[in-house]
Amino acid sequence: MRKDAGQVFRLEDYRPSDYLIPQTRLTFRLARGATIVVAELTVERRPGTDAGAPLTLDGDGLKLKRLELDGVGNPTHEATPDKLVLTQLPESRSFRVLIETELDPDHNKALMGLYRSNGVYCTQCEPEGFRRITYFLDRPDILSVYQVRIEAPKPEAPLLLSNGNRVAGGDLENDWHFAEWHDPHPKPSYLFALVAGDLGCLRDSFTTMSGRKVELGIHVEHGKEKLAAYAMDALKRSMKWDEDVFGREYDLDVFNIVAVSDFNMGAMENKGLNIFNDKYVLADEATATDADFANIEAIIAHEYFHNWTGNRITCRDWFQLCLKEGLTVFRDHEFSADQRSRGVRRIAEVRTLRGLQFPEDQGPLAHPVRPRRYREINNFYTATVYEKGSEVVRMLRTILGAETFRASMDLYFERHDGQACTIEDFLKVFEDASGRDLSQFGLWYNQSGTPNLTVSPSYEAGILTLDIEQSVPPTPSESRKRAMHIPLAFALIGSSGEELDFSAAEGATVENGVIHVRKRSHKLRFHGVAERPVLSLNRGFSAPITVAMEQRPQDLIFLAGHDSDPFARWQAFNTLQTDALIAAYRLLLGGKEAKYQKDIAQLAGRIATDATLEPAYRALALTLPSETDIARDIGRDIDPDAIFSARSKLAAFIAAANREPFGKLYEELGSLEPFSPDAASAGRRALRNTVLGYLARIDGGADIAARHYNTATNMTDLIAGLGTLAHEHAASSQAGAALADFAARHASMPLALDKLYQIQSTAPGTQALETVRALMRHPAFHIDNPNRVRALLGAFSAGNQTGFHRADGAAYTFFADALLEIDSGNPQLSARLATAFRSWRSLEPVRQEKARQALVSIAAASSVSVDLRDIVERSLA
Template sequence: MRHPANVAVRLVDYRPADFLIDAVALDISLDRTASKVVATLSLRRNPKGAPGAPLSLDGDDLTLVGVKLDGRPLGPQDYTAAPDHLLLEKVPDGPFTLEIETRVDPSANTQLSGLYRSGSAYCTQCEAEGFRRITYFLDRPDVLSVYTTRVEGDKGEAPILLSNGNPVKSGNLPDGRHYAVWRDPFPKPSYLFALVGGDLGALRDSFTTMSGRKIDLAIYVEHGKEARATYAMDALKRSMRWDEEKFGREYDLDVFNIVAVSDFNMGAMENKGLNIFNDKYVLASPETATDGDYAGIEGVIAHEYFHNWTGNRITCRDWFQLCLKEGLTVFRDQEFSADMRSRAVERIGDVRGLRLAQFPEDGGPLAHPVRPEVYHEINNFYTATVYEKGAEIVRMLRTLIGDETFRRGMDIYFERFDGTAATVEDYLSCFAEASGRDLSHFALWYSQAGTPILSTEGAYDPQAKTFSLTLKQHTPPTPGQSEKKPLVVPVAFALFGENGEKLELASPDARADELARGLIELTDAERKITFAGVASRPVVSALRGFSAPVRLEPAPESADLEKLLACDDDPFNRWQAAQSLALRAIFARVDAAKKGAQTPQAPGFIGALRTILAGADADPAFAAQALSLPSEIDLAREAGHDVDPDVLFSARYGLREEIGRALGADAEPIYRRLSDAGPYSPDAASAGRRMLKALALDLVAAGDPEKGSALARSQFAAAGNMTDRLGALTLLALLGGEAREAAFAAFYEQYKGDALVLDKWFSLQATIPEPATTKRVVDLMRHPDFSLTNPNRVRSLIGAFSNANLTGFHALDGSGYDLLTRIVLELDPKNPQLAARLLSALRSWRTLEPRRRGLIEERLRHIAAQGNLSPDTKDIATRALS
């Protein structure tokens, strides 16, 4: 039964299912408004369940046609049925079969959960609780069954019929219909069930595994778009090979299919052998996709494929263990991307994403542990905390025990828990065995919410030639957790001398292996380490590679940051030094503005940037990252409280102009040189050069807007790829004026038939940092190409506006909040998952200055007071106000 709003589901209340379902035979006859579903379940009592318990099956908006028990039709007196449950008080004690026939309406299913239509195709989405919208079932992840699925459809409407596993047989039927039978030999939970029926084109290929088995691969897309799936197919094959080489994991079925659909609430879904994707993570060509799109496709294809072992072959016992599959698999896809591209740039990008989405989550009313202890609506816990912070915990574990031991632990995990529904404790036990370490203290990362704050304090004694480093940690209170315990924090570090040389370390306060690895394990609230034989005051490089998901406060002195930027051999900390210097310069402007003082200049910072720019050819992608200013969202996070978005925007924009005036002349030759890059290639090196080119153009425009506009207009007109065209349009959008509107109009005319490219067009307009943008967004909602029924389009316009346009969305007149409130309430009855995720844009509302806080609180209370609100949206509104 679906849990109603405000009814808490608690980890401590977990009980095994009273019944097990060993086999599921599904017979699904597709029809646009009345699809027939016959589910035959082979059940038996679970020895771990409650003796004599009735059989209670979950449902959601189902129409029951009939029930048979061991082939005998049951009457209404034999069961209790409602759209959300089916209850049989009396069932045999021995094994029995239950046949359930239901009817579902795919065309009316605007929730995009269960069986629904996307365009002309039928498809399913069953995670987390969508299978109960297809048939009555024990819809929980610890009930694993072997599925055989027969799919029937009209041959003209749906010539392609797909499901999980391997194809068994197919054939024609009377009246122009046909069928296909699929069997998945590996037990799986119901959330991994998938079905697709439609008229689709296919890109086909094959892959030979490390044991010599040939796997047939196919990516199904709209007809005419097969060529745009070429990069996705290449990424899939590279993912399969990488998982064999890095983790020893070979693919286990005879076929692997991917289907791209245009209506999808998520990015993609790892259903066994039949991954269903949002088409934005499949389709790409140089003319329609940016470098970021290519990287996103590569990462998401890998992520869903890696789930075959970390999520499918080993699933999670309950939804509280969601991080066990998602956090672990994010770690694996990050490592894949690092191997495919630049490891340093990948790490910077991953941390930027963590700080952008997860740190604010940890610091607001929606904070929760990586493994929550309670939830009201599970759809709301597919969060950055579960995914990105969950991945950081896996990374810390590897850092602590080392690469080889980590691999041994993974091997134990795969061997011991294959075919089961596991827990975080099961997972950690494998690494405890492999390493010989007690990981009970480390496990606290899974149960304690919040972002720890790490501080470092150094003291140099010139007489004794010693340097003492004191590390401290504390975690601020979060909802439901006022008292925090010290965590195990691996702090990767190095010391640099006055000439920039890395110092050899000697200390009686640290273990030899800590010094050798450059890794301090902070396990208490405070630890002091004294280093001997230090000739002069060193500069500390702490948290190298971002070795733990913590905030480092305060940042080192500016002189130390400039030295790290020049000499640190850790790319992440070099980038972090540049970011910290930029933050310092921007907040100096904020403070001056508040005091009415003269605007401070940043010659030291700009000098450091000039050095980076001069050496940018050595690593263009890194240089572009290091030269980029923190975003306004970064600034809001670092400001912490009483945030005024307008003041932050003004300070950031002012520093951008100062940098542009100083470096624009140096950047222009770089821009012109990189403009002659030759044919487009999505490889990492080429993408890095385009990234630097875009940065150089922005520097030119910041110092000389007229020249920047001219260069951007020329680039927009002559661009041979979407990265350059959209980069030029992005700059023109910022500069404004007639050139911007003309470019937007030309862009639309060129791409008005391509939905994914139009998403970029909508999104870019929604993020223009001007007061008039709210009206622009409202007008765009009336555009013929806008639809509230398509999640991609809603996210591209409303999501971009509310999440990425700090000044526009947080306009002091409250117009942005009014717009979001209206959209959330309009969407909630149709697609509550989407509505709830849009509402999450208000998660950090308490960090804003008082007037904006009051405006948001008023809207949140209005939303929460609605009597017919979905559990999804009610949960977000209630927790945001708590």
């Protein structure tokens, strides 16, 4: 085990290393079974460090073959597979250390460090994988200039890539060859990358704003080069956008992307050599859905944007992970908003945040955007760090304004280029550029939990009064929370749909349509309001909070039809749907009657047929809140079967009430046109496929879905038809035929089969467990491939509330056993899957106890990785 399971790392314990490594030269001799790595390190003693201080280098399962200090072999040292300690070091400030290690990439199933996948050597070093390659100061504040030489058999690995620019290469004896790469930009070890193998390449170039030509290459399996065309287009658009919006120019002569099929993450931003999970590179209309195209565009952009926010400026320690990730997610969100529909993208971002991060905040895995302690850093690549971290940056822009925000970012790049920084460094730049005190705002980085605002409005004689109460719920690690600075965007909507003016506001700072909530309690008065307004709050989702405000159904219906802010308009309709679903759920459990279903159905019909609204927006508005959304809002004593039933009944009611307009709209949107992945075309397909989901719930629905599947000319429509059949008409002959057809048609396409796994594993009902068991025996399923595992077990545990949360607990037991099997080879993957248990305490008592027993069984297993044990023990705490 790489770390003591009880070891806890704390932010307050950070101290700079006694030593620096300004230069690193690596030589790899790649061979199956025994790859040799020679690291030549130029080590410098940090000024003020005692000359007798030992040099302690990190390792992880390493085999030391040779060690030299300033050219002298076998210096005084202590070596274990996980640590190398050198003592009796030279008195000079600088000295050289040579370390030779032997690796076995073929048997590295953890997919960290150097491993071999489908014949291709590949690395993944973030966060602590470099120590699996050689002994090193494997921490992000050690910046080094790398020179890398790769030697390999030419027939087996004609392609040899590393970071930076290629500076040499040629043939060696016995059919071997070499390549040397030099990266002039100092970087931490987690950004090191190497790829060697036999791959095809799609090539292009980009001319930067200063006129430099950059050679671009996307390396994929032979025969799949054409599938990388969209990724290449997204890369070039990303490079141009970062110049235009942030003034950031690329800084090397080449930029390479490599797509591999075995990868723990989505992608990795290694300097000049991004390594991607192939699902986020390969796409055409026959193999990828519109969602795949959008993900490729966003993730290509995200990793490229890291060149400045993550690589040129990196994080001092892993507690500062949000400094690079939250900021870069904000940047890729802005890119996607500019490439597509800003309003639609914002709604999608908020749905992701609420679906993934809000439950994190409400459960035992809650942590601040900047955690202050961890046992396993791999477990903090979370929605809180990424998605909520992005929202914090967005709030900064809202508070300061776009112009000051851009000036602050320019100062950040100027001041901290080439440094390893902290959140304090980041906030100080914004304070200096704006002249504002952001100390209270900084609590967003340091307090966990989702703040709530309770708003009580009253109107009389031209004065609107808002009583605003702020609360931040306690979490396991923090009981008493301080008041946050919350930028609350708002508008007062008049009876004709226009925004009402007011002459003055008192009780809180109000500027540019934003109320700055800074205290636990505000009494805010707006004077000169011409009529009783309908309140539109948290417009554009200006803060990642919940808002509790009693609103009449008529007001919500009015906002859903008139609010000029796309997010607020969607939110109003979503709130109506959620309230109706929770009422129906309680009715099923003997509670109150369901309410305003007719109003919702009528509004759904109007939204669906309103040609003034974007099709993509209409598709989002017509999509009911998910089962997990409903469960989150109910909060406790949850019965997933009752939620499923309530949701199904409301969907059927909406479908029956709108049979004619939905049917007409479905046919209108079905006219054939050449496929394009652009946002407008994708929006039309999304609306048609959403309407299909409703039509499938009425008489003849199986035939409609089967016709949709059989006439589909692209993967988006194919999956929509297949999913509708499998989920709404699972017992029908049409569903069986379509599933068999899809499996046969895509038997040689793993990424397409992943879609089949997802559809089958998320089909509702208790029979899903038996389906998952059977699919695990499918010849194309491999438990050591993260994509296959996530598509089947990940989708089942996270996306099938009735199947995973079976009342008998059988799925929990099965899942716990699967986690232990996965954990023996890939701890990162098992730990991330285990977060499916994060909300177990919110279940009704019977399910809750069975989930607890499953977690206890994992904790009691004889051999559990630090990664998985950390998640399980925090979940049980």
